[in-house]
Amino acid sequence: MLDLTYTTPKVKTIAGAKHDWELVIGMEIHAQVASNAKLFSGASTTFGAEPNSNVAFVDAAMPGMLPVINEYCVEQAVRTGLGLKADINLYSAFDRKNYFYPDLPQGYQISQLYHPIVGEGEVLVEMGNGEARLVRIERIHLEQDAGKSIHDMDPAMSFVDLNRTGVALMEIVSRPDIRGPEEAAAYVMKLRQLLRYLGTCDGNMQNGNMRADVNVSVCRPGQYEKYQETQDFSHLGTRCEIKNMNSMRFIQMAIDYEAKRQIAILESGGEIDQETRLYDADKNETRSMRSKEEAHDYRYFPCPDLLPLEIEQDWVDGIKESLPELPDEKKARFMSDFGLTDYDASVLTAEAENAAFFEKVAEGQDGKLAANWVINELFGRLKKDDKDINSCPVTPEQLGAIIGLITKGDISGKIAKDLFEIVYTEGGDPAKIVEERGMKQVTDMGAIEAAVDQIIADNPAQVEKAKANPKLAGWFVGQVMKATGGKANPKAVNEIVSKKLAG
Structure with a gap:
């Protein structure tokens, strides 16, 4: 297990305030279920399709059309709950949340107010330096998404795209346990990481597939x-709720402003109105959207078109057995098995694909050396080229072979970087490239x-200076490496230079 200290943020005086105040934050994360079909219809969930092309009759609220539950979406919700160490409710039910808006053709949203599918759970949020919250x-409850109103195509008109209508969402509701902007962003990042590991949501915030409603209040x-x-x-x-946040940076800025x-307001003798607000990133401010509705304002009642959802414990147990190794466990194992630092293990396990790539590279190799190459050389080059691990031109086997050549002493670290560049741009077997291009390190002590x-x-003259100041011995090492085309074993060169100058 990870060695973490659980802490609570200290009380801080916010700039410009007369008194000390504490921030209290709760979050509602809307995560789109990773499913090819919608929650109650077989319509596609493909992003970027032509407007109103992914719409079934039930999504458009055609008369007489009844919803049919998508079992896979239920499975994904259960899978998410298990990943968050939450209680799974074998009995749950759907309700109608009634409100009127142009992008909600039914005039209600099917959700789960009274009997959600997932109960209480927890998320461990690491804050760095061994601290955690x-x-x-x-x-967690399942609900259907609404459509999208488009206002910028024609100044005199608004348009409605129903492609998102009926897409399955998991609403993940936290307790008000978050105490600052940085912690809020860290919580969203951790939740996104968990969902991506579980495969239940792709976490693409730029596409609106993961959005946060942030509830902010202050107290003494x-x-x-x-x-x-x-x-x-x-x-x-x-509390005031800031709606539809889809950027870690903007979440922090909005909380700070709010x-x-x-x-x-409080220090001037006023009172806070409970309301829903929007964040304007251009002006860096929140502005009032509407008064905050309570549950009774939506006139919730059980959905008459859907029977209660009853699931078997054996089915839940089967899903639990299929869960992958999650980030915290994987990080702890990397630190234990490969001797990695907390930082390196965190970087390598940030994405499941990156972790899997590293493990293949490290097979039979020095774990620390493999981590150094993956993080610094490979990730650095991918970032420069705006690529990710899925479009990486170097395979784990190729990078592992380069590290193996270093470990055996066939090539130096400098030669390895040249070899990496060749493999990255041209491909090929690292060992064959070393032989064919004469890149093998000179280990013949006599030749060195x-x-x-x-x-x-x-x-x-340089010898006399080096004898007076041993730090200048590095000049000779550099000259020998230059004379041998960088092929001489650096360790052997250092040892021989030191011996010669001392003699």
Whole structure:
């Protein structure tokens, strides 16, 4: 297990405030289920299709059309709950959430208010330096997405695209356990990582496949502890919800702005209105959208078109057995098996594909050396070329072979970088490239000694300086490496130069 210290953020004075205030944040993450079909119809969920081309009759609310539950979406929700160490409810039910908007053709959204499919769970959020926060999950429920209103095609008209209507969403609701902007972003990043490992949501925030509603309130020091004791939300102050955030950076900026806005109102003697707000990234401010609705405002009632959902424990157990190794466990194993630092293990396990690539590279190799090459050389080059591991021109086997040649002493670190460049741009077997291009490292001690002797003989003045200042010995090492085309074994060169100059 990871060696982490669970901490609570210290009380901080927000710039410009007269008093100390604590931030309290809860989040509702809407994660699109990774499914080819919608929650209650067989229509495609493909992103980027022509407007209104992925719409079934039931999505468009045609009279007489009844929803039919997509079992795979249910499985994905259960899988997510298990990955978040949450309770799975064998009995759940769907409700109608009634509101009227142009992109909601039914006039209601099918959701789960009273009996969600997943109960309480938790997410471990690492904050660096061995510190971590435990964010409690209140519930996960399934619901259908609404469509999209488009206002920028014609100034005089608005358009509606129903392609997203009926797409399955998992709404992941946290407790108000998040205490700052950085922690909020770290929580979203960790949740995204978990969902991608589980394969239940692709986490593409730029496509709207993962969005966050952020509930922000402020309270005086000590009030949060009172809430923990009593579970009375009144201790936390009046909250405002910032809707549809899909950027880690904007989430932090919006929280920071909203906290300062609320504090300014409270310190001037005003009161906070409970409302829904939008974040304007161009102006870096939140603005009022509407008063915050409560459950009764939506007139929830059980959906008459869908029977309660009852699942078997054996089915849940089967899903649990199929879960992959999750990020925290994988990170701990990498640190244990390969002797990696916390940082290196975190980088390598950030994405499941990266972790799998590294493991193949490290098979039979020095784990630390493999990690260094994957993180610094490979990831650095991919970032420069705007590529990811799935479009990497170097295979794990090729990179592993390069590392093997270094370990055996066939090539030096410098030659290895040249070899990597050849393999990256041209491909090929690293061992054959080394042989065919004469890149093999010179390990013949006699040949290296002869090169050292020649450099010393040609530079008597430099020898005297090096004897007076041993730090100058590196000049001779550099000259020998240059004379041998970088092929001499650097360790052997250093040893021979030091011996010769000391003699």
